Amino acid sequence: MADVTEMKRMNARQVMNMSSFKDVVGHKNIIKYIESAVSADAVSHAYILNGERGSGKKLLANLFSMSLQCENREEDGDACGKCRSCKQAVSGNHPDIIRVSHEKPNTISVDDIREQVNNDVVIKPYSSKYKIYIIADADMMSVQAQNALLKTLEEPPQYAVIMLLTENAEALLPTIRSRCVMMKLRNIKDQLVKKYLMEQMEIPDYKADVCVAFAQGNMGKAIMLATSEYFNEIKEDAVHLLRNIDSMSVSDLMEAVKHCMTYKLEIGDYLDVIAIWYRDVLIYKATKNVDRVVFSDQLRYIRERASKSSYEGIENILDGLDKAKSRIKANVNLELAMELLLLTIKEN
Numbered sequence: 001m002a003d004v005t006e007m008k009r010m011n012a013r014q015v016m017n018m019s020s021f022k023d024v025v026g027h028k029n030i031i032k033y034i035e036s037a038v039s040a041d042a043v044s045h046a047y048i049l050n051g052e053r054g055s056g057k058k059l060l061a062n063l064f065s066m067s068l069q070c071e072n073r074e075e076d077g078d079a080c081g082k083c084r085s086c087k088q089a090v091s092g093n094h095p096d097i098i099r100v101s102h103e104k105p106n107t108i109s110v111d112d113i114r115e116q117v118n119n120d121v122v123i124k125p126y127s128s129k130y131k132i133y134i135i136a137d138a139d140m141m142s143v144q145a146q147n148a149l150l151k152t153l154e155e156p157p158q159y160a161v162i163m164l165l166t167e168n169a170e171a172l173l174p175t176i177r178s179r180c181v182m183m184k185l186r187n188i189k190d191q192l193v194k195k196y197l198m199e200q201m202e203i204p205d206y207k208a209d210v211c212v213a214f215a216q217g218n219m220g221k222a223i224m225l226a227t228s229e230y231f232n233e234i235k236e237d238a239v240h241l242l243r244n245i246d247s248m249s250v251s252d253l254m255e256a257v258k259h260c261m262t263y264k265l266e267i268g269d270y271l272d273v274i275a276i277w278y279r280d281v282l283i284y285k286a287t288k289n290v291d292r293v294v295f296s297d298q299l300r301y302i303r304e305r306a307s308k309s310s311y312e313g314i315e316n317i318l319d320g321l322d323k324a325k326s327r328i329k330a331n332v333n334l335e336l337a338m339e340l341l342l343l344t345i346k347e348n
Helices: 004-017 028-039 057-069 084-091 110-121 143-154 190-200 205-215 219-226 229-247 250-287 296-308 311-329 334-347
Strands: 046-050 097-099 131-135 160-166 181-184
Touching: 028 057, 046 057, 057 084, 057 131, 057 160, 097 110, 110 131, 110 143, 143 160, 190 205, 190 219, 205 219, 205 250, 205 296, 229 250, 229 296, 229 334, 250 296, 250 311, 250 334, 311 334
Parallel strands: 046 160, 046 181, 097 131, 131 160
Antiparallel strands: none
16 A cells, blocks of 8 residues: 555655645644744754654655745745746755665665765855755664764754654654754644545545545545555455455355455555444444544445444454454464454454
8 A cells, every 4th residue: 555655756746736835734833933934044954854654744845945945935934936946946956955865775874974965065055045955764864874964963064954854753863853953743634634635636525534534634645545546445345345244154254364465565554444444333323423434435334234233342343453453563473363353343
């Protein structure tokens, strides 16, 4: 489902579609801080943008960089989006916005930092006031790489701005964190995410609800889910199983377990579909409120399951889901974990 490559492609599309902070959904406090710092010419030499994958770190870093380099900036600190510098920034070809890369998939080495930051930062900006370094996955920096970066952070040139993008700021050395302004990206309200999916991406109401329920306030993940055929396939498979599990024999269940193995890398998403389904069943059973049902296109089956299962049975299934997730996390045999879960579902 949400592999890293797909998420990066989605982030690139998002950035291409947004050339202003006014286009960003959520993160208003961070945007207000950035605009204030830019317009007051009170920009720090180093920032940490901390948030989970898909939360908008790259988008905000790119827009922040664009506004800093803009040749015709608006009074509120936002970029104009039209000048030569802005067009270079949007296309990813700005000579003074450097995106630090790394060859090893899970490590940013000391050589990466020395070659792309330390040795480069002594050279003055090519055409702008600032020279900006964006280090994505900064929590992947080795200790040696962080210590090398620390030398630049301790005595940065006046024109240098370094942005560290991380999912886990605690992985950075305290000496790094203490020299950076920390910006924590919070979850976006569900109604704002849903509104964006429906109005900007023309996603149908019921599909937007499912994406929002899975994304849990992460706009990037919501967009990726809405455009992922593979996720849709996982969802449809899980729903088909849940609609028909009552009439399935033990041999049918074993075949279903084997089929689940095709989603081995995405089994967490498969389990989340089941969890949201039974959350819907529980909510409908308790309240009869169809407006709170995520799988609104499956309402007939949700009603049937709510009438057949007891509260205790639904709790047993939700407990079984938690156990299955714990077993999988502990590297217990995946096939066995799924077998026990499906038997629990069938019995309740």
